[in-house]
Amino acid sequence: MTEEEKNMITVHIMGKAHEVPAGLTIMKAMEYAGYQFIRGSGCRAGFCGACATVYRLAGEYKLRTALACQTAAEDGMFLTQLPFVPANRQEYHVAEIEPGPGTLAEYFPEITRCVSCNTCTKSCPQDLDVMDYIQMSIRGDFEAVSKLSFDCIQCGLCVARCPAEISHYHVAQLARRLYGKYQSPVPQHLMTRLEEIEAGKFDEAISELKSLNATELEERYTAREIEKIERGEVMDE
């Protein structure tokens, strides 16, 4: 056996065995085997949530979930890639909603079907307490839902696994929108800046930028001043 052969592992992609080098992510292993992603792939850095994947390890009964770009392929893995999760979305106009304890259940009545099985939490590649925020959404606590769901990247794995057919991340997004608009404290620095913009403080600078061509813009960009922040220093607005 050559050195190269020793470093190969076997993965089963949609039931078919492939030899791939050890140390690749699930996504790269599939690409190495010849698959090309036109859906189910995005930033490749664990932020965009496009590459939700389900897999099983050799000898296990558990169906595991992860982001394909963030998880190493292992010998004997069974792989497939989810291109999309058809979660239930609702149309609404945030400005027309009067948020109350029952608002989230009004738009997503299925949240009250939650049986607290915790499958959503177990499936979350971001390690969020998904079940806890669904529980908070049943009682209409927008602040708690917003805080618990803040790091959600909307990969949809919780939705795919939920036995109660809840669309967790759409519920959380509505909660965050309502919390942001109606309940969270108004950021004073933002209000000041908005007033400055409306008073025309930046009009001249913007028109100047608009008049530049691509090369000039590029030069400006390269030569821009980057604020140096010392360790421990708090960035001033």
Place this chain on the structure above:
Amino acid sequence: MKKFPYYPGCTLKQAATHFGESAIASAKAADIELVEIPRWNCCGAVSSLTSDDLMHHVAPIRNLVRVQEMNQEGLVDNEYDLIVFCSMCFNVLKRSNERVREDPEMLKTINQFMDTEQDYEAKVNVVHFLETLKEIGWNKIERQVKKPLKGLKISAYYGCTLLRPRGIGIDDPEAPTIMDDFIRAMGAEPVSNPYKSLCCGSYHTVGDNKELVADRTYKIVNAARENGAEMIITSCPLCAYNLDNRQKETKEKYPEFKQMPVIYFTQIMALATGMEDRAGFNGNYIDSRPLLREHGFLEG
């Protein structure tokens, strides 16, 4: 003040904060500090009776695991009596608890399913706050009353889930007296009502059958009035909603109907123990304050 684990349930936290706030005040009057279960989840609202349906017992049992954790983390000091105020939450939590106590196989299956939690040891006792008060002793509770509600005639309304089934309920399902004892301890006068545990119409209130609930309300409130009551108290948020808010529909259907305040028993306790600012009297549909002012229990 002794610390007890406390399960609020969805209603006390949002739709009926006047119940929640007055509950905490009432407990304080009874020298109890309620420590809310961290990360509690919905009780399930209705207890599943299908013998092989274990899934719907996971939610209640998960809450009881949290009570174990509270003891391990020192949030409460070796206190396994979980205090509940909402009749429905109480009923659902207690039924699941009793079922896993009687059926170790079922407990094992649920524990294995909840593989992210520690095993539930079935040590928790689910108790309704009225039971806690009874155990402390009505005489002792009476001593905490700063403003006896002398002359106020109150009819107790139990509903279903506080009394049934036998073994889960907190009193004799046919002839309950615990709320009458409570009313007496508050210095008020209990008034009997033959319909004190007649179903209020329950979840028909959210469907197309609101009229059924209005009819029940008509019957229950009128019977209380005929027996001389000026007010009704309850501990069930669904009963409270049906008997209080649905008086609007009752009045529409029966124009001669005379409305009557229907409030939570904890609101009465907060008032009687001198914490009327925490009684949440602005939270009920039929305002009880004119009546309470008439009796001189509230100023203004």
